[in-house]
Amino acid sequence: AQRVTQPEKLLSVFKGAPVELKCNYSYSGSPELFWYVQYSRQRLQLLLRHISRESIKGFTADLNKGETSFHLKKPFAQEEDSAMYYCALDSGNTGKLIFGQGTTLQVKP
Amino acid sequence: GAVVSQHPSRVICKSGTSVKIECRSLDFQATTMFWYRQFPKQSLMLMATSNEGSKATYEQGVEKDKFLINHASLTLSTLTVTSAHPEDSSFYICSASGGQYSNQPQHFGDGTRLSIL
Numbered sequence: 001a002q003r004v005t006q007p008e009k010l011l012s013v014f015k016g017a018p019v020e021l022k023c024n025y026s027y028s029g030s031p032e033l034f035w036y037v038q039y040s041r042q043r044l045q046l047l048l049r050h051i052s053r054e055s056i057k058g059f060t061a062d063l064n065k066g067e068t069s070f071h072l073k074k075p076f077a078q079e080e081d082s083a084m085y086y087c088a089l090d091s092g093n094t095g096k097l098i099f100g101q102g103t104t105l106q107v108k109p
Numbered sequence: 110g111a112v113v114s115q116h117p118s119r120v121i122c123k124s125g126t127s128v129k130i131e132c133r134s135l136d137f138q139a140t141t142m143f144w145y146r147q148f149p150k151q152s153l154m155l156m157a158t159s160n161e162g163s164k165a166t167y168e169q170g171v172e173k174d175k176f177l178i179n180h181a182s183l184t185l186s187t188l189t190v191t192s193a194h195p196e197d198s199s200f201y202i203c204s205a206s207g208g209q210y211s212n213q214p215q216h217f218g219d220g221t222r223l224s225i226l
Contacts, residue, residue, distance in 0.1 A: 009150075034214055043113075044153075044202070044217040086152070090214070095141055095206055097215060099153045 002027050004089050006100035013077050014108050021072040021103045023061075023087030032090040033070040034097070035061055039083045047072075047085070057081070077107045112136050113205050115218030123226055124195060130188045130221045132203030138183035140207030143215060144176070147200040159186050183207070193225045 003026040013019055025031055035047040048056045050063040050070060061072045070087060087100040112135040120128055132142055140161050145153040157178050159165040165178035175197075180186040186205075190197050200222050204215035 036217075043219045044204075046214055046216075049214060094158075095215065096143070096155060096158060097153075098155070101152045 002089060002091050002098050004087050004098050004100035006085075006087055006103045008103045009101070010104045010106065012106040012108065015079055016076050019072075019074045019077045019081070019105065019107075021085050021087075021105065023070045023072065023100055025068050025070065025087075025089050027068075027089055027091065029092060031063070031065075033061075033063060034088045034090070035059070035070075035072050036086045036088055036099075037083050038086070044086070077105075079107045079109055081105060082107045111205070111213070111216040113139075113203065113216045113218040115203050115221055117221060118219060119222045119224075121224045121226065122193065125192055128190045128193055128223060130190075130201055130203070130223075132186045132188070132205065132218055134184045134205045134207075134216075137205075137208035139186070139205035140183065141205065142180055142186040143204045143206075144178060144186075144188050145202040145204070147202060147220070149200075153202060156188075190223065193223070195225045198223055198225045 005024045033050045036044050037047045038044045059074045063070050084102050086102045088097040114133045116131045142159045144156045147153045156171045157165045157167045159178050159180040161180050161183050167173045177189040200220050202220040204217045206215045
């Protein structure tokens with residue numbers, strides 16, 4: 001079954017600390033994975049996708065097929081990074097997204 | 110960038126009424142639109158995929174007669190919750206892809222909070 005798991009509902013760190021938001025997936029084919037972010041009172045927006053292999057706002061994510069993971073990382077968290085983060089899987093390149101449960105990142109001053 | 114507008118942002122109505130939610134792509138032609146439902150503190154659950162000019166494809170467990178989806182133009186899709194009941198209260202979100210953004214993942218609307226009394 002296709003599934004995306006984000007084990008942490010809430011991740012609280014201090015400003016300047018490293019951040020890692022975990023995402024594991026279950027998919028039999030070649031996955032396409034994304035991280036979406038939702039800031040307070042704003043719409044869901046794309047943060048990054050694994051095929052781009054780029055860094056957005058200091059965040060990176062590497063697809064690890066062996067561990068079926070796509071963890072989101074940032075070396076030094078900023079207060080403005082506080083938001084809800086969703087990991088998502090495109091099932092079979094249909095454009096349909098399967099979302100994880102989401103992780104709230106709280107960066108304290 | 111791609112802009113998706115969703116209207117209304119919030120609606121409160123009595124049990125038994127039908128409610129229509131609009132999703133518009135403002136600056137691109139959306140060949141595909143998606144409708145999601147999100148319960149409090151839970152993830153987004155895909156309800157249906159809508160392609161312009163054809164019938165929507167519903168996910169397993171979603172009642173097509175309850176949630177009517179129309180995608181009559183390349184810039185507009187509507188979701189009508191028919192004979193709504195309190196259990197239909199939820200946050201509904203649309204997204205769109207296509208046009209010059211067809212190689213990009215979905216762009217999301219702001220969502221509609223539906224409350225049925």
